[in-house]
Amino acid sequence: MWEEKENTLYKKFKFQNFSEAFAFMTRIALEAEKMDHHPKWTNVYNEVEVWLNTHDAGDIVTEKDRKLAKKIDAIKA
Numbered sequence: 001m002w003e004e005k006e007n008t009l010y011k012k013f014k015f016q017n018f019s020e021a022f023a024f025m026t027r028i029a030l031e032a033e034k035m036d037h038h039p040k041w042t043n044v045y046n047e048v049e050v051w052l053n054t055h056d057a058g059d060i061v062t063e064k065d066r067k068l069a070k071k072i073d074a075i076k077a
Contacts, residue, residue: 007060008052008061009061009065010052011069012048012049013050015048021045021046022043024048027075028072031071031075032068035064035067035068037065037068039051039052039068050072053065
């Protein structure tokens with residue numbers, strides 16, 4: 001479940017290994033580029049953390065963030 005805090009949507013994802021985590025990030029990158037909406041994220045081995053907010057709207061959570069969050073969840077499913 002995405003957590004809304006400090007003007008961001010946040011979620012941590014865990015994978016079997018680094019390759020799966022990196023592949024997940026690659027798929028997100030393709031969707032984010034299509035939307036022209038790029039997440040802040042980190043990756044350490046099998047964990048990916050994602051923070052979403054809309055910079056153009058003053059660094060707050062907008063419908064654009066919620067739409068990307070749904071796409072990210074669909075990729076992970």
